[in-house]
Amino acid sequence: MSVETMSQVLSNQNGVNTKNLLELKNLKMHFPITKGVFRREVGQVKAVDDVSFSIKDGETLALVGESGCGKSTLGRCIIRINDSTSGKINYREQNDTIVDLASLDSKNLRPYRQAIRLIFQDPYHSLNPRMTVFQIIGEPLRRNNITSGSEFEDRCVELLRNVGLRPEYLRRYPHAFSGGERQRIGIARALALNPRIIIADEAVSALDVSVQAQILNLLQDLQEQFNLTYLFITHDLSVVDYLSDRVAVMYVGKLVEMGTRAEIFMKPKHPYTEALLSAVPKTDPRQRNKGARIRLTGDVADPASPPKGCYFHPRCPYVQDQCKEEEPEFQDTGHGHRVACHFADELKLKGVEVI
Amino acid sequence: MYEVMKNKADEVFLQVKGLRTHFYTDEGVVKAVDGADFQVRRGKTLCIVGESGCGKSITARSILQLLTRIGKIVEGQILLQRDSGEVLDLAELKPQSKVMQSIRGKEISMIFQEPMSSLSPVHTIGNQIMEAIQLHFDVKKKEAKKRAIDILQKVGIPKAETRLGSYVFELSGGMRQRAMIAMALSCQPRLLIADEPTTALDVTTQANILDLIRELQKDMEMTIIFITHDLGVVAEIADEVVVMYLGKAVESGDVDTIFHDPKHPYTRELLQSIPKLGSIERGRLQPIPGMVPHPFARPKGCDFHPRCESFLKGTCDQIEPSAIRLSENSHVRCLLYGGKEKE
Numbered sequence: 001m002s003v004e005t006m007s008q009v010l011s012n013q014n015g016v017n018t019k020n021l022l023e024l025k026n027l028k029m030h031f032p033i034t035k036g037v038f039r040r041e042v043g044q045v046k047a048v049d050d051v052s053f054s055i056k057d058g059e060t061l062a063l064v065g066e067s068g069c070g071k072s073t074l075g076r077c078i079i080r081i082n083d084s085t086s087g088k089i090n091y092r093e094q095n096d097t098i099v100d101l102a103s104l105d106s107k108n109l110r111p112y113r114q115a116i117r118l119i120f121q122d123p124y125h126s127l128n129p130r131m132t133v134f135q136i137i138g139e140p141l142r143r144n145n146i147t148s149g150s151e152f153e154d155r156c157v158e159l160l161r162n163v164g165l166r167p168e169y170l171r172r173y174p175h176a177f178s179g180g181e182r183q184r185i186g187i188a189r190a191l192a193l194n195p196r197i198i199i200a201d202e203a204v205s206a207l208d209v210s211v212q213a214q215i216l217n218l219l220q221d222l223q224e225q226f227n228l229t230y231l232f233i234t235h236d237l238s239v240v241d242y243l244s245d246r247v248a249v250m251y252v253g254k255l256v257e258m259g260t261r262a263e264i265f266m267k268p269k270h271p272y273t274e275a276l277l278s279a280v281p282k283t284d285p286r287q288r289n290k291g292a293r294i295r296l297t298g299d300v301a302d303p304a305s306p307p308k309g310c311y312f313h314p315r316c317p318y319v320q321d322q323c324k325e326e327e328p329e330f331q332d333t334g335h336g337h338r339v340a341c342h343f344a345d346e347l348k349l350k351g352v353e354v355i
Numbered sequence: 356m357y358e359v360m361k362n363k364a365d366e367v368f369l370q371v372k373g374l375r376t377h378f379y380t381d382e383g384v385v386k387a388v389d390g391a392d393f394q395v396r397r398g399k400t401l402c403i404v405g406e407s408g409c410g411k412s413i414t415a416r417s418i419l420q421l422l423t424r425i426g427k428i429v430e431g432q433i434l435l436q437r438d439s440g441e442v443l444d445l446a447e448l449k450p451q452s453k454v455m456q457s458i459r460g461k462e463i464s465m466i467f468q469e470p471m472s473s474l475s476p477v478h479t480i481g482n483q484i485m486e487a488i489q490l491h492f493d494v495k496k497k498e499a500k501k502r503a504i505d506i507l508q509k510v511g512i513p514k515a516e517t518r519l520g521s522y523v524f525e526l527s528g529g530m531r532q533r534a535m536i537a538m539a540l541s542c543q544p545r546l547l548i549a550d551e552p553t554t555a556l557d558v559t560t561q562a563n564i565l566d567l568i569r570e571l572q573k574d575m576e577m578t579i580i581f582i583t584h585d586l587g588v589v590a591e592i593a594d595e596v597v598v599m600y601l602g603k604a605v606e607s608g609d610v611d612t613i614f615h616d617p618k619h620p621y622t623r624e625l626l627q628s629i630p631k632l633g634s635i636e637r638g639r640l641q642p643i644p645g646m647v648p649h650p651f652a653r654p655k656g657c658d659f660h661p662r663c664e665s666f667l668k669g670t671c672d673q674i675e676p677s678a679i680r681l682s683e684n685s686h687v688r689c690l691l692y693g694g695k696e697k698e
Binding site for chain 1: 406407527528529530557558559560561562563565566584585586587588590591593610611614615624625626628629630631632633638639640641642643646647
């Protein structure tokens, strides 16, 4: 390890990061709604609407929100499964040059596809049942002409070891594995090309609790070992609390709050974050019926026809007249804690109690 | 009737004794449930927890005899206390029998995990609820419709009259689950079995549905069996808990004891492995090593011994632990608490 990377790792451990690895600028993903024989465009689903944030090198950023809020679409835009409507995805290369991934064509994008990899949610659907583990893990290596011959197999064996599976399993098919093991194979596939960023889209949601803990620990170990940066997309706040450095809360295609883990969990400033935290079941029966519960009524707003003003106002318990007319700006309230609420400074919101 | 029920509070409503449900597949016999003992008291909530494949859903389906052709209850009793005072053993009934059909949906009803796949996509919500009502009560269509609207209002569906004509795909996830609950409650069941009713939902919707189930329970004096893998939900809703592992009920007891003084090593390790809100430092979890064994490759002795931190060599891998009664409504299946001399 060179001196420079060494110091980088050390600074990561201290939580002091300077460089942004990925920076999203006004990213928009609007899906057209078409109608009639001529597929006339009658509206747009604003799945991701003007999202800007940055991910620092070596950190874990958690993106949380209810289903349908656009968090998965955002992840898919970053790795260009979906081509975003507008906006920039600035990626910092190892030599510090900055590339806008959103503007590259598929040929020029190829080298960057190696740097950002995805772990899928459902380990039962994301592995091809007709391919052996060797073929699944080896595919990205072969497609990118990384290695060949005996070196190729050695690399696959090494990857399996990294994720805690035995090398003997290399010739088996996915059906022979349990959910947790399958997810490990999915992680090995993501690691094959030595990525710098891993986007984990609900990577542990489909797993059992005891296995979930194993995979979460594995992800943390791999982060330390390979200096990975994670974008962790999830709806499970207890998982977020356990592994993230910073948290971004999304609601109907927009970010409503973003800050460090401690800020978001202990001192939330957006009513939606407060409601989300309050809805998480407490894992102690003695805490039952203690403290005020905030229950959101109604459903997530329709991204095709969002309400006027603040998107959250029809469900917000603190709603005022201003909220119904003006859309709040996503602004910094100090220490990088950004909130989109007119009354962020006035509201006294309740976070999670320390246990 | 409710007067009588109140006097009967604390009485055992449903008792499952030594239940074994096996599936006869081409590859061999899968012992999906292999020794489940528990009881539910009237008006209380019992949670069955465990990882996938532990037999918690099959236990629930055995109670209603909703097993596929290859599944059979091979042993055990399911004793239901009926309103008339008689005690009926459901395990002895034929799945297609008249008595079983009159119990299913009326005395005992069930909510399933995926409302999208368990409600009919080609019938309206109203149609499906009215069908259940007309099946169990001798009422005219008009009266059935009135009852259906009532129950939809009760579960908090706005504009119930118009919603009656909606199809499942027109509703959101939370509304679908409410419609499902409305259907299950339409015949005022004494016992509601909820099989992972909130697993597919968002946390905010989950909290609302849990509140709703709790309120309805109070309102209708229902007994609930709640099946889940989420220990947070258990802590929120349960009065009593049964922990299952590989088809066996390894521990049961009241919710406070299970969370604060768990006896079985599996329960203890399960509780340690869940991420909790409110930790100050980003930390590591303590996962249970290994994984649930394949049903055809059960370990000898105690099923949990290959993953257990209190494993005793020569004992746990030899002797199969039997259920040790700790008090009237709690038991543990572990050799640390005795039962070594049995074999």
